[in-house]
Structures are given as structure tokens and as C-alpha cells.
Amino acid sequence: MIPGRNAYRLAEKLSLTTNTPIIHIQRKLFPDGEHYIRIPETEKVKGSTVIVIETMYPRQNDAFIEILMLLDAVRRLNPMKIIIVVPYLAYSRQDKVFLEGEPITGKIVLETILKYTDHMLVYDIHSLKLIEGKTNVKNLLFFDLMVSKILEKTRNPVILAPDKGALHRAKFVAEKLGLEYDYLVKHRDRITGEVTMEPKTLDIKDRDVVIVDDIISTGGTIAKATRRVLESGARRVYVAATHALLINNAIDKLKKAGVEKLYTIDSLGIRHKDSSIEYVDYYGRLWETVLEIVGR
Numbered sequence: 001m002i003p004g005r006n007a008y009r010l011a012e013k014l015s016l017t018t019n020t021p022i023i024h025i026q027r028k029l030f031p032d033g034e035h036y037i038r039i040p041e042t043e044k045v046k047g048s049t050v051i052v053i054e055t056m057y058p059r060q061n062d063a064f065i066e067i068l069m070l071l072d073a074v075r076r077l078n079p080m081k082i083i084i085v086v087p088y089l090a091y092s093r094q095d096k097v098f099l100e101g102e103p104i105t106g107k108i109v110l111e112t113i114l115k116y117t118d119h120m121l122v123y124d125i126h127s128l129k130l131i132e133g134k135t136n137v138k139n140l141l142f143f144d145l146m147v148s149k150i151l152e153k154t155r156n157p158v159i160l161a162p163d164k165g166a167l168h169r170a171k172f173v174a175e176k177l178g179l180e181y182d183y184l185v186k187h188r189d190r191i192t193g194e195v196t197m198e199p200k201t202l203d204i205k206d207r208d209v210v211i212v213d214d215i216i217s218t219g220g221t222i223a224k225a226t227r228r229v230l231e232s233g234a235r236r237v238y239v240a241a242t243h244a245l246l247i248n249n250a251i252d253k254l255k256k257a258g259v260e261k262l263y264t265i266d267s268l269g270i271r272h273k274d275s276s277i278e279y280v281d282y283y284g285r286l287w288e289t290v291l292e293i294v295g296r
Ligand code: R5P
Pocket: 126, 162, 165, 166, 213, 214, 215, 216, 217, 218, 219, 220, 221, 222
């Protein structure tokens, strides 16, 4: 297993769980800012199945070039198989041209990486559209592991996606754990103009709500959804999100809005220390998927 700069902690956890050796690379930064890497233990790569792991937050652009450099270096050593694990695939929110003149950055990132690898694993990609028809890419969801922890604390829980685009996440976990699910829709009162956000069909009054989402960046989406859900009479709100970037004061925003606790996983090169955040173990599940691919 070869970790990139953002993925050392992740690779160490995985290596401990699975007894897989880590190959450390040499790296340096040239005076003009360009990166250099080299795999010193070349014999370990030749003819082997190599897992390269790098997550694209923080320093998305550096992580991108690092992934390509690692994959190219590995490929030149003739391994048996290359599997790239990119827990957080940056730029995947730009999955279409929203305004004429824009690039589809998510497509550029994904398709460039795919030119260098046999198989790719990502966690909870923002847009399923980006990987449609790509049989060598696997999108892993860990919401059932996060939500199982939350269920220990809840009464009459319901799973909610903050919008229709995130419904597949709510459906995934609800079906796995036998729960009800729905998504939030905006209603505008035609007379007062007041905008409310309510579940499409379910009544959440006096129920505990679990909001699921892929990314929490500024915390704005979840804070708003939480306030609305509490205004609609929900008893308590928990959140499960795969990629907890939590920029600036996002944690305070969530607390102020009334989120009881945020459950997430170690998908980034940073980890937040706060009593309102719990990181859930998922390494066994990841490894099962890697082994499935290795066996193919
Ligand atoms: C949006 O479509 C995503 O799924 C997330 O809901 C969004 O990126 C979260 O961003 P923020 O935390 O800044 O509201």
C-alpha cells in the first residue's frame, strides 16, 4: 500500500487492520514549487497488487498531481494490478456546466485518474452521474455504520436527505436498517411569501431525525435543514456525513442550529477534535471491497 501525503493516518489504520505493509515514498519540493516523488522499494511493487491511497482534501490540487505521479511511478514498475483509493474526490460538485463557459472539473479529475489505474474506489461521490457506466469505479457508502451508532440514542427515527439529489443516501441507509426515509423540499407560501422546508411526505413531529449528506463544507446546508426540521416539530436532529470538511466556524453553526451530534468517517487528511463529532470505524468494510477487487 502506498499512501499519498494526505493519507498517512488512513493508510496506517488500514495497514494495522489488515496487516498490509506500507511502502513509503521519497518526496521533495523543488525551489520553484514543483513536486518530486520516488518509490524506493521498487522490488515490492513489481508483479504485486498495489493499493495507492490518497484523499483530495486538504490541498486538492497538490493531491491531484500527487495521485497522478504515484500512479505513473507504480505503473512503470509493472505491478500485477493497481487499485487507487480516493476517499474524497475533490471537484465532484462541478459535475455539469451550470453556466455556459464553465468546465466540468469533476469529469476532468475522475477521467484523468482513470487513465492511470485499473480500479478506483471513492467514498460517497457527490455526483453519481460522474461514474455512470464506469465499471472499474466503485462508490462506497458507509452511512449504515454511522447511523447504527446514532440509533443507539434515538426514538422513532426517520432518515432525511437535505434535498432530492441526496435521496439515494437516505434510501441506502433506510433500506439497510429498515427505517423510513424522505427528503426535504422547499415550500413557498403564495400569500406571505414565507419559505419553509419540510419532508416531502413524512410527518416528523416528535420524531428523531437523522439527516444524511455527503459533504459538510461551511455547514450552511445542514444548519438550515436542522432549523427547519426542528421548527416542523422534530424532537432531535442527528447528522451523518461522509466528508466533514467543516470550514471556519462550521462546527459552531451546526451546534447553534441544534444538531445533537455529527457522525462521520475518516475520509480526509484532517480530523476535527470536538465532543460534538464522532468518527466511526469503517476500515473492515473498505478492506472487504479491496479484497473483492483483488480476487477478480
Ligand atoms: C451539496 O449539494 C452537497 O451535497 C452538500 O450539501 C454541500 O456541499 C454542503 O455545503 P455547505 O456545508 O457549505 O452547505
